[in-house]
Amino acid sequence: MTYETLVVERRGPVGWLIFDRPDAGNAMDAAMFRELETAWRELDRDSSVRVIVNTGNGPAFQTGVDVVQVSRDRDALREQSRRTRDAALRLTAWHNQVWKPVIAAVNGVCAGGGLHFVTDADVVIASSDATFVDPHVSLGQVSAYETIGLVRKSPMEPVVRMALVGAHERVDARRARQLGILSQIVDPPTRLRDEAQALAENIARNSPAAMRITKQALWGALELGLSDAYRVGGRALVSMWGHADQEEGPRAFAEKREPVWQPLVPDGELKSRR
Amino acid sequence: MTYSEFQCLKVERRGPVGWLINDRPDQLNAMSAHMRDEFAVAWTELDRDPDVRVIVHTGEGRAFQTGVDVAEIAGDGVGMERYRRSVEEFDLHFTAWHQQVWKPVITAVNGVCAGGGFHWIADADIVIAASDAQFFDPHVSIGQVVALEAIGLIRKMPVEAVMRMAFVGRHERLSAERAYELGMISQIVDPPERLREEAQALAEKVARNSPAAMRATKRALWGALELGLTDACRKGAGELVSMWGHPDQEEGPRAFAEKREPAWQDLTEP
Numbered sequence A: 001m002t003y004e005t006l007v008v009e010r011r012g013p014v015g016w017l018i019f020d021r022p023d024a025g026n027a028m029d030a031a032m033f034r035e036l037e038t039a040w041r042e043l044d045r046d047s048s049v050r051v052i053v054n055t056g057n058g059p060a061f062q063t064g065v066d067v068v069q070v071s072r073d074r075d076a077l078r079e080q081s082r083r084t085r086d087a088a089l090r091l092t093a094w095h096n097q098v099w100k101p102v103i104a105a106v107n108g109v110c111a112g113g114g115l116h117f118v119t120d121a122d123v124v125i126a127s128s129d130a131t132f133v134d135p136h137v138s139l140g141q142v143s144a145y146e147t148i149g150l151v152r153k154s155p156m157e158p159v160v161r162m163a164l165v166g167a168h169e170r171v172d173a174r175r176a177r178q179l180g181i182l183s184q185i186v187d188p189p190t191r192l193r194d195e196a197q198a199l200a201e202n203i204a205r206n207s208p209a210a211m212r213i214t215k216q217a218l219w220g221a222l223e224l225g226l227s228d229a230y231r232v233g234g235r236a237l238v239s240m241w242g243h244a245d246q247e248e249g250p251r252a253f254a255e256k257r258e259p260v261w262q263p264l265v266p267d268g269e270l271k272s273r274r
Numbered sequence B: 001m002t003y004s005e006f007q008c009l010k011v012e013r014r015g016p017v018g019w020l021i022n023d024r025p026d027q028l029n030a031m032s033a034h035m036r037d038e039f040a041v042a043w044t045e046l047d048r049d050p051d052v053r054v055i056v057h058t059g060e061g062r063a064f065q066t067g068v069d070v071a072e073i074a075g076d077g078v079g080m081e082r083y084r085r086s087v088e089e090f091d092l093h094f095t096a097w098h099q100q101v102w103k104p105v106i107t108a109v110n111g112v113c114a115g116g117g118f119h120w121i122a123d124a125d126i127v128i129a130a131s132d133a134q135f136f137d138p139h140v141s142i143g144q145v146v147a148l149e150a151i152g153l154i155r156k157m158p159v160e161a162v163m164r165m166a167f168v169g170r171h172e173r174l175s176a177e178r179a180y181e182l183g184m185i186s187q188i189v190d191p192p193e194r195l196r197e198e199a200q201a202l203a204e205k206v207a208r209n210s211p212a213a214m215r216a217t218k219r220a221l222w223g224a225l226e227l228g229l230t231d232a233c234r235k236g237a238g239e240l241v242s243m244w245g246h247p248d249q250e251e252g253p254r255a256f257a258e259k260r261e262p263a264w265q266d267l268t269e270p
Helices: A030-045 A067-072 A078-085 A112-119 A145-153 A156-168 A173-178 A189-203 A208-221 A226-239 A245-254 B033-048 B070-075 B079-088 B115-122 B148-153 B159-171 B176-181 B192-206 B211-224 B229-242 B248-257
Strands: A006-011 A014-019 A051-056 A060-062 A102-106 A109-111 A123-127 A131-133 A184-186 B009-014 B017-022 B054-059 B063-065 B105-109 B112-114 B126-130 B134-136 B187-189
Touching (some): A006 A030, A014 A030, A030 A051, A030 A078, A051 A060, A051 A189, A060 A112, A102 A189, A123 A173, A123 A189, A131 A156, A145 B159, A173 A184, B009 B033, B017 B033, B054 B063, B054 B192, B063 B115, B070 B079, B105 B192, B112 B115, B126 B176, B126 B192, B134 B176, B148 B159, B176 B187, B211 B248
Parallel strands (some): A014 A051, A051 A102, B054 B105, B063 B112, B112 B134, B126 B187
Antiparallel strands (some): A006 A014
16 A cells, blocks of 8 residues: 555554655645545554554654645545544544554654644654644634543643643643653654664564453543443453463563464454463 | 451551551562452451551562462462452452542552552552652563553553553563652652651551541542542532531531641441
């Protein structure tokens, strides 16, 4: 599959999804909206990909909807408007139900709709010069999806401040790390992709099947009250018992070697039950 | 009150503070089936002891807790299956929250906390740690799912940090300093040898407050994690009003005006 607005590639066990409209701040035009869904599905189905890294080419990570295209051609994003209204977006890994671990590697400014990709990632790292801003209200737009996700995942006051101050203030990478929005700052910024690859390779050393159920359990827990979330989580935990990886993990540990995990099968069904 | 004889735990009282100490240091305090059963009894006994107003939970040796005893699981052919029903039905009894202990619980992390050890961080009211404490979750590195402990943690602290620990597994550790920044713990004790003294001092401060008011507060705050915001406020209002007319509500202001320690009512069931 070739893409016009994205670069999709593999490096070892790591799939890379790279926004590639650097001259437009990697803003999402109609083509990118279409291609994102295809790209997430391609990487999710590829059994050689165990972890996915999402980053951008050029000085920006992602700056949301391409307002230039919207101002020129109001119909270009009609389909996305419908999906936005119906909460049926397909931009992010979470929207597309990708249950492999996803790392967002924020390489520069992340603005407005770009925050979708931070909110919906499992792990977030950033270059030391990355910044975060939500200009929606400065353009007469409502900030909802991205910030709704963020208030579930990090302290609320800074998220609401970002939503209400709009274009007139930025959160820097250091503050985002303090707040737990991200876990690692890479300095110098040029090392971001190396560090993202190294982190992804460490994650790729873990059981793909266990990570898939873990991811489903943790994101699913955000839908429920605490006791209900625990009940659902308990069933998720037990669903892995009897899987071949549960014998391989301790055996490899005892034998001081890397485990040989079962590959994920594309349709999402667990393989190799005894 | 005298406590039961425990093999895997130490249970004792120092002033108003009940101590529950994991005592399998040679196994890094990993939880055997027997220890699991003892937890249920220990929490209940500490909760029932009217002289105990606050509970501190810590461990002997260089680890706080390292989850299920993998050696036991691997050794007897039964494996995790022994726990299937209790986990599937979420019928667990090894933390204070599981046992509906409404006295304040302080977890004092004395070293390594790994995997299932996070249960007692997720389910404590207050968490402090020695400066050399380390946190990691190796489940996915040995083919196990991370679910219960992390589900509790993501209600209480930034989610990304919990997910990173879940997916990186044993290939990375979180320091006490970072846990403090993230709000997973509220105090770092340095040097580490002073952990128990500091935990006792903190517990004694907490013990100066109204037991009945703290019980209703704890119920309101944990209950809020079950609900949306408006419903949580409605349910919390019920806890708030439940204290009105309680003698502590007169004693508190009176003692304050008279510049003396309040004489609180002992907790009555329930």
